[in-house]
């Protein structure tokens with residue numbers, strides 16, 4: 001199932017793809033902050049939204 005992770009603050013897509021990635025890996029790719037709004041992304045609780053993509 002494809003995965004999409006978006007920033008809850010600005011809706012910026014942090015990750016979208018066919019592979020399920022662990023949240024920490026996704027955060028790592030963005031240096032721990034949202035590329036859209038610069039909000040620091042915390043891992044626990046993860047303040048991003050994970051939605052299945054059709």
Ligand SMILES: [Zn+2]
Nearest residue numbers: 007010034037
């Ligand atoms: Zn953001």
